[in-house]
Amino acid sequence: MVYRQTENATKRLADKRARILAAARDLVADGGWAAAQVDHVAAKAGVATGTVYRHWSSKAELCAEIVATVSAREVGIVKAVADADGSPVEKLDAAIRTFASRALRGRRLAYALIAEPVDPEVETVRLDYRAQLARCLERILREGIMRGAFPRLDPAVAAACIVGAFMEALVGPLAPAKGTGPRADRHLIEQITQFCLRASVGMTEQKA
Amino acid sequence: MVYRQTENATKRLADKRARILAAARDLVADGGWAAAQVDHVAAKAGVATGTVYRHWSSKAELCAEIVATVSAREVGIVKAVADADGSPVEKLDAAIRTFASRALRGRRLAYALIAEPVDPEVETVRLDYRAQLARCLERILREGIMRGAFPRLDPAVAAACIVGAFMEALVGPLAPAKGTGPRADRHLIEQITQFCLRASVGMTEQKA
DNA sequence: TCAAGGAATGAACTATGGTTCACAGTTTGA
């Protein structure tokens, strides 16, 4: 007689939530934030507009969750690289290379997550992501400086420069047009990595 | 009997136009594009909303003109540096240093002009600015490579990296908080310049 | 099968901000 949420019902609800989140993420992933209108998200997820508001109290919250979810994964990967064994140079190389190749797999999404401005509430979360990324790099840089492998650069500024450099070259408007193929992508990653490494280390041999 | 524009009238009109443009620029310069609502611009310029539309057929056109005006000046300055006498290394150093110190004088405006996205019509103009900047750098890089002063980097990618690096470190959200004072600004410019130079040249001595 | 209550719906509402336009005010040349 009294309604009580069953396990099944809870799961259904969670599924729907996940479906909406995924739909929104996909829309952002190929049209940026502007494409993620609540109506469109709802349509893509196969629910009514109002349903979205059963799961998030505003569009901004939904967007913030997209940023948080996707970026947590990316930061985790880069952090793992930073924490792994190896020399600072190797770690920096791996971190940049890893991040760059992952970002290239979803350029539009990467751009939206790193660079494209949005409303303040989402901006906060995104800024946090950006700062976390920079902090991972900064840690590697500090270690390298202490060990004498890198020159006496300001690690905070250098980390910002690295984030900016690959952001711009990979996913920014100056980046080569999309769909240039895997060969061009590899070249791009190689160039960016070498640029950042030279900037940090002071010198590096040509790899390719 | 037939009305004809006198010299005075033309001047009055031009003055008003300039006043509106300046008002809009100032608003962007401290609140970004979002602050440049037509109502506010008109109020700041001391005219009615409708008057704005006597000079530009849409807000986008007004914004585009702001970008074009301000950026033409900046590109001109950087280009002059690139065209001056000196070794590629010196030129690159000067170009980055010049741009950076100018951008720091108006961070918010610089950010709006380089990074902050706006509607497509304005975006086109801004993209052009960004690309022109990158091209100036690219020319210096090419020259350096030909002369053997720089390693065999891809000049287009490296130029994008440089633009991204100083953009992020100077005016992006990772940049240190505003109002840190001239000492911190000098440090920042120094660090960014050295970062980009090391990345391009492969090695550079410490200057400060 | 049925009543209770949560979940879904989507048309209507609202807020924001760009754009228009009928009207009033100015300038010009005679």
Added chain:
DNA sequence: TCAAACTGTGAACCATAGTTCATTCCTTGA
């Protein structure tokens, strides 16, 4: 001074996109 032509005005208009809510539908436990 006067009429023609241009310029300025700002309230009203419109388009977009986020949010609400009365209603309908579905699930639950008896």
